Structure formats: C-alpha cells, structure tokens
Amino acid sequence: MKIYSFIFLLICLSMSVKGKEPLNRYSLRGFAQGTDYSIVYYHPKELIKTAEIAAILNAVDSSLSIYNPHSSLVKFNKMGLGSMEVDTHFQQVFLASQHYYNLTGGLFDITIAPLIQAWGFGPKRIKVLPTQQDINAILPAVGLYQVKLHGKHLQKENAATQLDVNGIAQGYSVDLIADYLASKGISSFIVELGGEMRIQGVKPKREKFTVAMERPVHGEHGVELKESLLYLRKGAMTTAGNLEKYYFSEGQKVTHHINPKTGYTFVTPIISATVYANTAMEADALDNYMMSLSPQEAIKFANKRKNFEVYIVYKDSLGAFQELQSKGFHKFFKK
Structure with missing residues (x-):
C-alpha cells in the first residue's frame, strides 16, 4: 500500500512539473497623467490589455487631476x-x-x-x-x-483653500495598477509611471527586476548624471530632485519643492532623494519630505521607519556632491 502511494505521488509530481506552463514576457506602454507609463509582467498567458490600464488611469484623472x-x-x-x-x-x-x-x-x-x-x-x-x-x-x-x-x-472650511495632489497621485495610480495585476493572478511585474515604480516577484530565471538610479556627479563638462543599477524583488521606488523643475529669481534658486509653512522654496543642500517603500504612494509622498530635510535628518527618519530606505545626494559647503544612504539601502545594489 505504501509503495503504491509513493508511486502515485511520483506520478502526480511528474504531471505537475510537465504541466507547468513557461512564463512569457508581456509589456504595455502608454501616456497618462502628463507622462509615460510602462508595464512589464511575466505570465503563461497575456492577461492585460492597454485599454484596461487606460480605464484605471482615466478614472484617477477624472477624480484628481489639477x-x-x-x-x-x-x-x-x-x-x-x-x-x-x-x-x-x-x-x-x-x-x-x-x-x-x-x-x-x-x-x-x-x-x-x-x-x-x-x-x-x-x-x-x-x-x-x-x-x-x-x-x-x-x-x-x-x-x-x-x-x-x-x-x-x-x-x-476656508473658501480660498485649494488642493494639489500631484505629490501623491501618481504613486497611488501605480499601486492601483499593481493591485489590478495581482488580482488577475500575475505575481511577477514592474509598473512605472512618471518615475514612480512598483515591483513584485522575480523574472523566470529567479532574477530580480533592475531599476536604474541616476545621481548627479561632477564630470568633465559640468554636472552629469551617473547611473547605478538597483535590484528589487518587491516594493516601490522613486526619486525626487531639483535638477529639472527650477529657475533663478534674484540670484535665488526656486524649485517646485515649496515649504507650505513659509511659502518659499525649501532651503536644503539635498539635490536628490531616492526612496524605497512598501507602496508607491508612500514612496511618492515621502520623497518630497526627504527634500525638505537636512541630509542627516533624512537618514535619521529613514532609519527609524520600517521597510523604508533612502539614498541622498547633497552638496557640501564646498559645492562638492556627497552621498548618504540609510542602513538598509545597500541591499539593493546586490543582484
């Protein structure tokens, strides 16, 4: 009886291995919320159409777009x-x-x-x-x-109060798409919208998804962007910075990171903050907060928060670029 049971178990295992379908790579691209989006997922069958993603993003726009x-x-x-x-x-x-x-x-x-x-x-x-x-x-x-x-x-409660959710809405949108993919039985994917990313699972050969992190460095022709590769199995990542959205007024740099208490641009040596969090909405909201702190304060905040990491690039008193990272960020440099 035990022998027959053992043989039956082997047959079942053999059938399950043979019956396992290979994972195929599928990708979707489009334009929404004023920026590009891309989705890559692995599954035996194609399960998601661009129209489905467009419907999700259009619903968010109809609700929250300024x-x-x-x-x-x-x-x-x-x-x-x-x-x-x-x-x-x-x-x-x-x-x-x-x-x-x-x-x-x-x-x-x-x-x-x-x-x-x-x-x-x-x-x-x-x-x-x-x-x-x-x-x-x-x-x-x-x-x-x-x-x-x-x-x-x-x-x-104040007639003059107005809302702008651009600092969190794209992260929310990415999480919506990620949840939608998961609801369809997809367990391996990367979703990116306007620089906000959410990752789940690994590729067919157990490889982690790769994310390119750009950080400013001093090069031969001035400030250049150097690319480093990060490797993630799950979670969300985004980068906030003031290298693009800014102008000078009376010799002062004005960026889109405005202090709601003073009404003026945050004064900080931080140039960019790359944030990892469990969800894209959290990463999206807190990357801007990192830009409001000193480099040391940002690292201290990250080290106290569970499942939250940050990589800071800032200018020191001599104008040279320096880097700091929270205690767990190093793991993302490992394949």
Whole structure:
C-alpha cells in the first residue's frame, strides 16, 4: 500500500512539473497623467490589455487631476465654503494625505496648490513672481486641517483653500495598477509611471527586476548624471530632485519643492532623494519630505521607519556632491 502511494505521488509530481506552463514576457506602454507609463509582467498567458490600464488611469484623472477642468478636484478647488461628494479615489488619496501630513508635521500638505501656482509650477502661466505680500495673503488658506472628510463628503472650511495632489497621485495610480495585476493572478511585474515604480516577484530565471538610479556627479563638462543599477524583488521606488523643475529669481534658486509653512522654496543642500517603500504612494509622498530635510535628518527618519530606505545626494559647503544612504539601502545594489 505504501509503495503504491509513493508511486502515485511520483506520478502526480511528474504531471505537475510537465504541466507547468513557461512564463512569457508581456509589456504595455502608454501616456497618462502628463507622462509615460510602462508595464512589464511575466505570465503563461497575456492577461492585460492597454485599454484596461487606460480605464484605471482615466478614472484617477477624472477624480484628481489639477489639469483636467472637469475633474472632481478642480470642482472642489473652485467651490467656496461647503462640502461635495467625492469618489473612492479622492477619499483614499485624501486620507493618505492626511496621514502623511501628520507624519511630516505638516510639511507634506496637499493644500499647497495656491503656492505652487503663485511660483509658476501650476497649470496657469504667471507673469510676475509673488511678493512677500502675496505670500502672506495666500498662507492662511494653506493647511490640511482646514479640509475634512465626512464619509463621502469633503468639506472646505476656508473658501480660498485649494488642493494639489500631484505629490501623491501618481504613486497611488501605480499601486492601483499593481493591485489590478495581482488580482488577475500575475505575481511577477514592474509598473512605472512618471518615475514612480512598483515591483513584485522575480523574472523566470529567479532574477530580480533592475531599476536604474541616476545621481548627479561632477564630470568633465559640468554636472552629469551617473547611473547605478538597483535590484528589487518587491516594493516601490522613486526619486525626487531639483535638477529639472527650477529657475533663478534674484540670484535665488526656486524649485517646485515649496515649504507650505513659509511659502518659499525649501532651503536644503539635498539635490536628490531616492526612496524605497512598501507602496508607491508612500514612496511618492515621502520623497518630497526627504527634500525638505537636512541630509542627516533624512537618514535619521529613514532609519527609524520600517521597510523604508533612502539614498541622498547633497552638496557640501564646498559645492562638492556627497552621498548618504540609510542602513538598509545597500541591499539593493546586490543582484
């Protein structure tokens, strides 16, 4: 009896090995939320179509885009005092934004929209830069404590308060797509949207997914970007920096990283912050927070937080690029 059972077990194992279908590589590309996206997944069969991804991203845009004049967010920004019903996407992003607002002591604040616009980083062009008087007039409307969510209704307690969720919405979108892939039975994939990445599983030969991290260095022709390869099995990664979105005003560098408490650009030696977190939404929200801190403060924050790592590039007092990394970031350099 034991012999027959053993033979039966061997036959079943043999059938399961032979019946295991090979994993094929599938990729999807498109344009959404003002940027490119790409998805690579491994599965025996093609399960996802571009139209499905477009539907997810279009739904987020209809809810949260500051550039879509018909979005729920734009409608909320235009209304005065009162409340309006918002959809699930809006609710989830708002609740997450509240969490990171509290976690960062108010430095991550989605009510920063009027300041972003005043400095020329919003949807409308500006002709003149804001004066101190302009900033003083805007600041009373900034502060997420002035917006409340009651069930499905979002309430505005200051008529001038406006929201801008660009610092978290793309991460949320990436997580939505990742969850959608997982719901279809896909366990090996990488999703990228505007530099926000979410990874799950490994490739067919047990290889980790590869992510290219660019960091500034001094080269023969000035500042150059040096590429390093990172290897991930799961989680999310993104990089915040001020090498692209900036201009100079009266000799001062103005970036899109605006301090919601002062109304002016954060003064920090940090040039870029590459963040790893469990979700793309967390990485997206906290990479900007890293840019508001000193290099040492950013590393200290990361070392205290579970499943959170950061790689900092900053300029020292002599103008030379220096690098710091949290205690667990080194593992991403290993294949």
